[in-house]
Amino acid sequence: MSKIVGISAYFHDSSACLIVDGKVVAAIQEERLSRVKHDASFPQKSIVSCLEMASLTIADIDEVIFFEKPFTKFDRILDTFLTVAPRGFLPFRKAILGWFKEKMWVEDVFRKHFSYKGTFSYCQHHLSHAALACVASGFESAAYIVIDGVGERACTSYGAYENGKFSPIAEQQFPHSLGLLYSAFTAYCGFRVNSGEYKLMGLAPYGKPVYKQLILDSLVSFSDEGVVKLNLRYFGFLDDLRMINRRFEKLFGRPARKENQQVDDFHKDIAASIQSVLEDGLVILLNYVQRETGSTRLVYGGGVALNCVANTQLIARTGFEQLFIHSASGDSGCAMGAALWASIQHNEIQSNDSFSLNPEFLGPDYINEAIKEALHEKGITVFHELEWETLTQTVADELAQDKVVAWFQGKMEFGPRALGNRSILANATHPERKAILNQKIKKREGFRPFAPVVLSEYFADYFEDQGNDYSRMLYVTQGTEKAKEIPACIHNDGSARVQRLEPGFNDQLRSLLVKYYDLTGIPVLINTSFNERGEPMVCSPKDAIRCFLNTEIDVLVMGNFLVYKSEITDVVHKTIVYEPD
Numbered sequence: 001m002s003k004i005v006g007i008s009a010y011f012h013d014s015s016a017c018l019i020v021d022g023k024v025v026a027a028i029q030e031e032r033l034s035r036v037k038h039d040a041s042f043p044q045k046s047i048v049s050c051l052e053m054a055s056l057t058i059a060d061i062d063e064v065i066f067f068e069k070p071f072t073k074f075d076r077i078l079d080t081f082l083t084v085a086p087r088g089f090l091p092f093r094k095a096i097l098g099w100f101k102e103k104m105w106v107e108d109v110f111r112k113h114f115s116y117k118g119t120f121s122y123c124q125h126h127l128s129h130a131a132l133a134c135v136a137s138g139f140e141s142a143a144y145i146v147i148d149g150v151g152e153r154a155c156t157s158y159g160a161y162e163n164g165k166f167s168p169i170a171e172q173q174f175p176h177s178l179g180l181l182y183s184a185f186t187a188y189c190g191f192r193v194n195s196g197e198y199k200l201m202g203l204a205p206y207g208k209p210v211y212k213q214l215i216l217d218s219l220v221s222f223s224d225e226g227v228v229k230l231n232l233r234y235f236g237f238l239d240d241l242r243m244i245n246r247r248f249e250k251l252f253g254r255p256a257r258k259e260n261q262q263v264d265d266f267h268k269d270i271a272a273s274i275q276s277v278l279e280d281g282l283v284i285l286l287n288y289v290q291r292e293t294g295s296t297r298l299v300y301g302g303g304v305a306l307n308c309v310a311n312t313q314l315i316a317r318t319g320f321e322q323l324f325i326h327s328a329s330g331d332s333g334c335a336m337g338a339a340l341w342a343s344i345q346h347n348e349i350q351s352n353d354s355f356s357l358n359p360e361f362l363g364p365d366y367i368n369e370a371i372k373e374a375l376h377e378k379g380i381t382v383f384h385e386l387e388w389e390t391l392t393q394t395v396a397d398e399l400a401q402d403k404v405v406a407w408f409q410g411k412m413e414f415g416p417r418a419l420g421n422r423s424i425l426a427n428a429t430h431p432e433r434k435a436i437l438n439q440k441i442k443k444r445e446g447f448r449p450f451a452p453v454v455l456s457e458y459f460a461d462y463f464e465d466q467g468n469d470y471s472r473m474l475y476v477t478q479g480t481e482k483a484k485e486i487p488a489c490i491h492n493d494g495s496a497r498v499q500r501l502e503p504g505f506n507d508q509l510r511s512l513l514v515k516y517y518d519l520t521g522i523p524v525l526i527n528t529s530f531n532e533r534g535e536p537m538v539c540s541p542k543d544a545i546r547c548f549l550n551t552e553i554d555v556l557v558m559g560n561f562l563v564y565k566s567e568i569t570d571v572v573h574k575t576i577v578y579e580p581d
């Protein structure tokens with residue numbers, strides 16, 4: 001029986017996870033603690049936090065496992081340079097500096113930081129993704145596929161999974177990467193690579209795929225044997241510090257959008273075009289994997305699996321009948337995947353009970369005393385401490401009266417999506433609510449969509465069940481006729497990214513939503529992550545208070561405490577500027 005720490009670091013979204021005797025007990029992304037969005041640094045704070053959550057010290061840990069193999073990855077970078085040399089010196093030099101400074105010596109860094117003397121091991125990057133997806137799926141057997149920008153060398157890999165055994169079948173290596181293709185368009189549209197892909201996906205429904213054929217004719221091809229081929233003449237990631245080059249810009253007739261430039265119809269059409277290419281490419285690839293493996297169940301991991309819009313088509317358009325994708329399928333989830341991989345090697349994953357009932361809530365929790373202390377420390381002396389029944393009734397009343405509520409309860413979510421413990425909640429019935437929330441609270445682009453949370457028993461009234469429940473609670477689906485009642489969380493193409501709230505999953509949020517339904521007859525609220533633009537999701541009560549004071553959120557609820565903005569006008573509203581995400 002062992003205690004294993006998994007870590008992911010040095011690329012983006014560093015994180016740590018702790019598994020004790022085959023059970024995941026804690027996991028957190030470094031950004032939540034360092035407050036640096038997508039923090040890629042050594043996840044020291046996350047490791048300490050995981051140990052604290054389990055009341056362990058580093059001396060209790062039997063094994064630490066890193067989510068990829070640095071020397072294999074370095075080999076690939078060296079090979080790439082030698083292929084294009086003497087071009088490519090700049091990115092090579094940049095990479096080399098990073099690698100020799102820290103990345104290559106992660107074991108030494110860890111041992112030094114923590115005076116650790118136990119086992120230190122490495123998991124292959126794509127197997128870290130695959131282990132998380134497969135174990136969390138609960139399937140006894142399935143085909144698995146991992147698609148991301150690039151791991152050590154692999155950009156796409158697939159194989160068969162059966163009761164803790166992985167049989168890799170084939171992989172496609174760098175640079176022919178679906179993830180890098182999508183990221184190239186993310187950069188072209190002026191969004192940040194490795195974080196702005198969400199924005200590109202969110203922009204796609206506003207455009208028409210008029211450039212799709214041009215992309216297929218010039219930039220990428222897909223063979224029926226699942227081979228993706230990029231036309232490298234148009235990309236900059238081999239021999240430049242950019243994702244794309246001049247030839248790429250000339251192909252579409254416009255230079256890349258700068259971050260501060262207006263998004264216009266051209267960018268919307270580009271987004272729609274690459275989204276459609278990605279969807280078709282995935283379908284070709286997955287149909288091939290289905291034929292090769294003969295499985296009707298698919299487990300899908302890697303950063304590309306975060307494209308929830310593409311995922312909705314995978315059941316309808318492929319031979320797979322069941323699909324599972326973990327909500328942290330990007331690199332942050334690799335800390336958990338690597339730790340699960342080590343547990344599998346120790347034969348400690350006996351069944352599908354590695355995750356507790358609420359597997360996404362694995363971060364820090366704060367007791368009422370700590371919340372009260374934070375309120376005092378931030379100069380907030382007017383607040384209300386209420387019994388749970390009164391609290392939820394009061395909050396439901398406020399939401400019904402169109403107030404925006406920040407809702408902070410229990411353990412923080414692991415992964416990118418707020419699932420009701422660090423959430424901003426709002427009435428979804430007003431069409432203008434989306435623009436107001438984007439401008440005044442999230443301080444971000446007006447096109448960014450908001451997700452609804454719905455009581456599971458009313459899901460079918462508002463949303464179509466298209467049989468694509470790939471994560472058992474998160475759906476991207478079309479709204480029904482009744483969804484006209486909740487326009488603020490319906491995308492302009494009629495779709496929504498729904499969290500279906502089952503009994504037993506986040507009962508605190510359920511109890512609030514039930515009261516809200518009793519009052520209004522609407523079983524749906526907007527549920528968006530508790531943060532503002534450029535800031536990671538809030539973790540501690542202090543983060544929550546700062547975000548509350550810095551935005552136009554009306555009510556803050558933390559534990560049993562409730563704060564009205566209107567009652568604390570004496571507290572200085574500080575303006576905190578974060579780097580854009």
Ligand SMILES: [Fe+2]
Pocket residue numbers: 125129148149150151302303330331
């Ligand atoms: Fe990855």
